Amino acid sequence: MPELPEVHTVLNTLIDSHLVGRWILESRILWERSVSGSDPDFETALTGLQITSLFRRGKLLVLVLEQGWHMIVHLRMAGMVYVAGTPEDPYIRVACRLEDGRFLCFRDVRKFGRCLFTRDPSPILNRVGPDPLAETFDYQTLQGLLASRRRVKPLLLDQTVIGGLGNIYVDEALWYARVHPLRRATSLNSRETKRLAASIRYVLLQGIRNGGTRLGGGKGNFLPPGGAREPTNQHHLRVFQQAGRPCPRCGTPIVKSVVAQRGTHTCPRCQPAPVPVPGWSSTLILPE
Numbered sequence: 022m023p024e025l026p027e028v029h030t031v032l033n034t035l036i037d038s039h040l041v042g043r044w045i046l047e048s049r050i051l052w053e054r055s056v057s058g059s060d061p062d063f064e065t066a067l068t069g070l071q072i073t074s075l076f077r078r079g080k081l082l083v084l085v086l087e088q089g090w091h092m093i094v095h096l097r098m099a100g101m102v103y104v105a106g107t108p109e110d111p112y113i114r115v116a117c118r119l120e121d122g123r124f125l126c127f128r129d130v131r132k133f134g135r136c137l138f139t140r141d142p143s144p145i146l147n148r149v150g151p152d153p154l155a156e157t158f159d160y161q162t163l164q165g166l167l168a169s170r171r172r173v174k175p176l177l178l179d180q181t182v183i184g185g186l187g188n189i190y191v192d193e194a195l196w197y198a199r200v201h202p203l204r205r206a207t208s209l210n211s212r213e214t215k216r217l218a219a220s221i222r223y224v225l226l227q228g229i230r231n232g233g234t235r236l237g238g239g240k241g242n243f244l245p246p247g248g249a250r251e252p253t254n255q256h257h258l259r260v261f262q263q264a265g266r267p268c269p270r271c272g273t274p275i276v277k278s279v280v281a282q283r284g285t286h287t288c289p290r291c292q293p294a295p296v297p298v299p300g301w302s303s304t305l306i307l308p309e
């Protein structure tokens with residue numbers, strides 16, 4: 022699932038394709054469920070509106086239109102948003118014809134993604150926790166978020182606590198910070214919290230610089246085929262999907278376990294596990 026760097030890469034491709042300033046002439050909804058939850062009159066209301074800006078909130082992509090309209094996109098598993106010459110792809114669920122002849126397309130093979138058109142984006146956007154790349158996000162912000170008895174990995178995966186992190190970048194950040202994912206958030210001392218704040222920002226910025234992480238054999242599942250950007254961050258991962266390989270810091274083999282129902286990658290030496298607590302298990306999985 023795309024995380025903050027992948028969504029940010031999509032945002033960058035939309036900016037590069039000069040989407041801001043374009044007018045929507047017509048919107049075609051090819052799969053109703055993709056737009057479920059939208060304001061009822063959106064299809065007619067969008068006609069003739071200009072796209073005035075774009076931004077990202079956590080893993081959400083937001084297009085701002087005139088008259089207070091917003092298009093909020095959650096890519097989920099395989100959603101894509103891009104500008105194309107024709108909307109002839111069978112997996113396109115929403116296509117907005119622009120005045121310059123191109124189409125703003127929402128493509129979603131697996132239909133888990135959502136494209137919400139609304140005049141009131143605040144109920145959705147306000148549910149997303151602070152953005153780790155916001156200028157105001159620092160060590161003290163993170164310290165406030167960690168004031169919880171929850172385990173640190175599930176806490177960081179919770180989009181209402183902090184916006185944008187998913188399984189890949191949480192594992193990477195925790196390795197850089199030398200914090201075990203099963204530690205209780207409140208158990209981190211100030212040095213560890215400072216390291217974690219810096220690590221989170223580092224892995225996300227590196228992810229953006231590398232055009233996101235592509236997993237599996239095909240092209241990045243968050244970018245349409247044939248685009249100019251090719252994700253390369255998969256070549257820079259230190260622990261994620263590196264089970265059995267030596268830790269880049271100490272040489273100990275990386276192990277894979279399950280934390281919060283998610284495959285979790287750690288260095289057993291750099292990230293010592295907390296004392297086991299009944300009711301929590303970290304199941305060891307053989308190297309990949």
Ligand SMILES: [Zn+2]
Binds near residue numbers: 268288290
């Ligand atoms: Zn290590």
